[in-house]
Amino acid sequence: MANIILHHYEFSTFSEKVRIALGIKQATWQSVDIPGLPPRPLLSPLTGGYRRAPVMQVGADIYCDTHVILAALDRLFPEKPLVNTPHEGLARAIGFAWEREMWIPSIGVLVHYIGEHIPPEFLKDRKESYLGVDISKEAMAPQFAAHTQFVRGQIAWLTRALSERQFLFGDHVSAADLACWQTIFLLRKNCPPEVDALLGLASLNDWYQRILAFGHGTSSPLSPEDAFEIAKTSTPQAISHLPANGDADGLTDGTMVTVTPEDNAKVPVTGQLLATDAFEIVIRHRDAQAGDLNVHFPRLGYTVQAAA
Ligand SMILES: N[C@@H](CCC(=O)N[C@@H](CS)C(=O)NCC(=O)O)C(=O)O
The missing domain is CATH 1.20.1050.10 (Glutathione S-transferase Yfyf (Class Pi); Chain A, domain 2)
Structure with missing residues (x-):
């Protein structure tokens, strides 16, 4: 089973949404306690600059935003689906x-x-x-x-x-x-x-x-340094849940793009478009220290543009 790492802080309510989702899935996960405001020097290189919380990490795959995190949890734990339901x-x-x-x-x-x-x-x-x-x-x-x-x-x-x-x-x-x-x-x-x-x-x-009452599943603490090391020494997973050459507003796979939240914390994350569908986009972000990372975002609520 994949090693789930959640970067979060206790009073973050979007993080609580994911902690409860992990409880519903009865998951075992690793918890990186981040500060309630930046700087988060070992997390922001992994997200390419995305600054909101929580962030889920599985090896060198980084999931930004609870909407893409819950969908990813459904793929990891198909029982008790939260997104992948008839509704x-x-x-x-x-x-x-x-x-x-x-x-x-x-x-x-x-x-x-x-x-x-x-x-x-x-x-x-x-x-x-x-x-x-x-x-x-x-x-x-x-x-x-x-x-x-x-x-x-x-x-x-x-x-x-x-x-x-x-x-x-x-x-x-x-x-x-x-x-x-x-x-x-x-x-x-x-x-x-x-x-x-x-x-x-x-x-x-x-x-x-x-x-x-669903609780939070079973977690154990992980240091930001160890989480970073896991990302650095892992290889991003091959993407099998999204079609090749999905529609990204005319941008083709391989293009350098930016993905930016359109509501708040509008920090553009730059990477090579790897795959997309109507709900999710994955870009390959290369960090000088952490190496190659697949960074996953929802489509709804994010703007995708060709990088300048
Ligand atoms: N659409 C995002 C919203 C996340 C969000 O706004 N989280 C708050 C914490 S509850 C946040 O990031 N606050 C600023 C920060 O921690 O940097 C999601 O679903 O993950």
Whole structure:
């Protein structure tokens, strides 16, 4: 079985989504604890500069973004599929749309409660290099009512969808559940219990606890140095799950491209286009120290361009 390495930090809620996915799969994995903000000197050479968390590593294959990580976990552990289900299209759509729409409003509610405890260097990083938004309590206060109403509106449809079922698509948890769950986890874990009443979260509690109970699988710590060494001494896997010459907006396999998140943390990652389909793109990034790496990204939410 492939050696799964997760680069993550404890309070990262997107990381929690993947930790729960590893719990659902009952996986054994290695945990690299990264700081909550850069510099991350031994991770960024592996991702080619992609700076968000979490990142999954399997040898010299690097998976950026939870959407591509969950799909990769389904290939490694076909039991209990999260993306590769009969509801794949909806699982992908709900997961993407929910996270995209909910991230800033959820942070707005979060900082209303705990904003005074966030260190200035964290606020600076989030404003200047990640979100482009000032997430200090003072800056977000004028939008608190609007953010609350938006989150409550989203919670309302989720509650209705879950009223007669265990998970969004029935008896089996999917990537859509995990996406919705992780933003609620952010709030429930960090805010006082009154957040439940504010947002109407109480009736989601059974579903919330069912997902929490999956746990995180079995992990053991790994140092960033050892993870780097594993990447350096491994060979990227041959790609069998994507077609050769898939459509990358007219760019052909072998072309040097950049892949850039289009929502935030817009750092372009450069590499040679190896393979793509409608959902994923893999580029070969060459790092002077780590050597050849296959870096995997989702298509949705990323812009692919010929490198200058
Ligand atoms: N679309 C990305 C979003 C990831 C994301 O925004 N993660 C947060 C942490 S919860 C992050 O990267 N924050 C800035 C950082 O840690 O550098 C995904 O699904 O992985």
